Amino acid sequence: MTEESRIALLIDADNCPAAKIEVILDELAKYGVTNVRRAYGNWKSSGLKGWEEVLHEYAIQPIQQFAYTKGKNATDSAMIIDAMDLLYTQKLDAFCIASSDSDFTPLVMRIRANGLKVYGFGEKKTPMPFVNACSRFLYLETLGVAAPAEEDPAAAVQKKSAKELKGDARLVTLLRNAVDACLDEDGWAALSAVGSHISNQTSFDQRNYGYKKLSDLIEATGLFEAQRRNTHLYLRDKRTVKKAPA
Known part of the structure; x- marks a missing residue:
């Protein structure tokens, strides 16, 4: 029996909608087992209430990260440090980065240089360097039925002519x-x-x-x-x- 690939899912809770977690996990199930599931952010912030409601349901570990310096994204730094730690201490086959932030581009390139695949999930606003760095990148608007409230649901899945x-x-x-x-x-x-x-x-x-x-x-x-x-x-x-x- 072929051993299933092991995947680490790292979520930038500030830049990824909680409503999409089910379709993200469903997509990752096509490639292997998501053994590591972590969501990063300042959990004292009211903006992450949506994520708090789904953490236990999908067995996601919340990682608290305070904003120590104004204007600096401490969440991104924590994710990058953890990713490098997992890369060298855990036996993984792939990573998944759920974020629309281009700060993770160097991290993705470093992980791929070690021979692991990197799956990316983000909104259509995600900068192209991050999209192109991933082994496979999917826009969240194309996954599932629901589209963000500020967008036209029909436009989110419209086929290009x-x-x-x-x-x-x-x-x-x-x-x-x-x-x-x-x-x-x-x-x-x-x-x-x-x-x-x-x-x-x-x-x-x-x-x-x-x-x-x-x-x-x-x-x-x-x-x-x-x-x-x-x-x-x-x-x-x-x-x-x-x-x-x-």
Whole structure:
């Protein structure tokens, strides 16, 4: 029996809504067991009442952190120190950082340098350096049914159109390079191989574009031809297909 991956979940309670904890844990369950669950913040603050109500229900350990210096984020510092301690004292396979704060970018890069995966969860305001540093990053607005009160619920999960997808130069380059890297002798790339290649290369999740499956996102771009062989889907760039003579 294959041993399940061990994950440490570190939550910046100041920058992560308590209403999303269930979907965060549900997502992490796809990758392994969340053995360590800690939420950081000043628990004397009224702003963390929402978190206090779910700590016991989801077996999350609250870590008290006072704001010793005005204007400095003591919570971030405490999380970083604990993360490094866990990295070297516990046998873990991955970390999860739940925050929308870019201060954790160097920490994520350090953890990944040790060969561990880092899953990130944050709101759409999360700076791109932190998003790109993670092995996989998911916007909280795309998880679950509820959306933040100040946002339009429909907009939170709206699919990007083919025009929007084609206009995303980074996405187009990422997909085309992945397909090209995974081509077999017949000039087709298995979707499973393409997905693995992308995951190994950068932080990516099709749900951030409004699509449940990678195949749905790729189909929506209109950039690739698809061929199904039994239960497996294969792709090739439409630019490489030679036009038949008139």
